[in-house]
Amino acid sequence: SQTIHQWPATLVQPVGSPLSLECTVEGTSNPNLYWYRQAAGRGLQLLFYSVGIGQISSEVPQNLSASRPQDRQFILSSKKLLLSDSGFYLCAWRWGRGTEEQYFGPGTRLTVT
Amino acid sequence: KQEVTQIPAALSVPEGENLVLNCSFTDSAIYNLQWFRQDPGKGLTSLLLIQSSQREQTSGRLNASLDKSSGRSTLYIAASQPGDSATYLCAVRHWGSGGYNKLIFGAGTRLAVHP
Numbered sequence: 001s002q003t004i005h006q007w008p009a010t011l012v013q014p015v016g017s018p019l020s021l022e023c024t025v026e027g028t029s030n031p032n033l034y035w036y037r038q039a040a041g042r043g044l045q046l047l048f049y050s051v052g053i054g055q056i057s058s059e060v061p062q063n064l065s066a067s068r069p070q071d072r073q074f075i076l077s078s079k080k081l082l083l084s085d086s087g088f089y090l091c092a093w094r095w096g097r098g099t100e101e102q103y104f105g106p107g108t109r110l111t112v113t
Numbered sequence: 114k115q116e117v118t119q120i121p122a123a124l125s126v127p128e129g130e131n132l133v134l135n136c137s138f139t140d141s142a143i144y145n146l147q148w149f150r151q152d153p154g155k156g157l158t159s160l161l162l163i164q165s166s167q168r169e170q171t172s173g174r175l176n177a178s179l180d181k182s183s184g185r186s187t188l189y190i191a192a193s194q195p196g197d198s199a200t201y202l203c204a205v206r207h208w209g210s211g212g213y214n215k216l217i218f219g220a221g222t223r224l225a226v227h228p
Contacts, residue, residue: 006156044202044218057213090156101147102204102216104157 002027004105006091012111019064019078021108023091026072031093033074034102035066038088050074086112115140115207119219126226132190134222136203141181144206144214148177148188151200151221160201161188193226200224 003026013019025031035047048066049057056066063082067075074091091105116139126132136146145164149157161170161177163186169178176189190197200223204216 043220044204044216046215049213049215051213059209059215088154092157101159101162103159104149106156107154109154 002093002103004091004093004103006089006105006108008108009106010109010111012113013081014113015083016080019076019081019085019110021076021089021091021110023074023076023105024072025093028072028093028095030071031095033068034092034094035074035076036090036092036104038090038107040087044090048074048076081112083112086110115143115205115217117203117205117217117219119201119203119222121222122220123223124225126193126224128193128195128226128228130193130226132193132224134188134190134201134203134224136186136188136219138184138186138205138217140207141184142207143181144208146177146179146186147204147206147216148175148186149202149204151202153199157202190224193224195226195228198224198226 005024033050036044037047038044046059050068053068064078089108092102094100094102118137120135143165147162148160150160151157161172163170163179174191179186200221202221203219206214207217209215
């Protein structure tokens with residue numbers, strides 16, 4: 001069976017500090033990978049999408065970036081965090097390019113102080 | 114632009130009631146619709162996936178219907194239990210501007226089932 005992991009589970013970082021969140025998927029190969037942000041009182045916003053190693057599509061302009069150094073590893077980064085980057089970050093995966101079900105990780109709660 | 118709306122935003126019911134959660138979307142050109150459950154501080158758990166060619170899907174006490182032409186879906190929860198308390202999210206898979214299909218989410222319905 002497939003599992004998706006995210007770490008850390010929670011993070012408190014000062015404004016201007018760097019960020020690195022990691023997501024890994026087990027039990028599948030060549031998955032589509034996604035990063036979402038869920039801000040308080042708002043819906044889920046898609047941030048990045050990847051169909052393969054080194055292939056990243058960005059949904060919205062921001063000070064965040066994503067990388068996929070390995071097939072089942074997806075990393076969300078920032079060089080300098082803003083207060084507005086606070087939120088709940090969710091990684092998700094889906095197999096295939098069609099209409100398959102999408103699965104989410106446990107999330108990382110980021111608080112920028 | 115695809116927009117997904119969920120009504121009601123919050124719902125509080127006594128245990129044992131049958132519930133209907135509503136989801137509407139503005140563009141009927143969807144690939145599928147997925148219902149998720151989210152517990153506080155947790156990730157999303159997929160409940161049901163309805164392909165655009167299907168009318169409904171069932172899993173245990175949950176039944177989801179899809180009327181693509183009218184842009185509506187309902188999630189029916191039978192004999193609600195306190196353990197059903199969570200936020201329920203509806204999402205449609207839609208062709209995005211980036212050249213790929215993606216999930217568009219509603220804001221969710223926060224459900225509380227009290228004993």
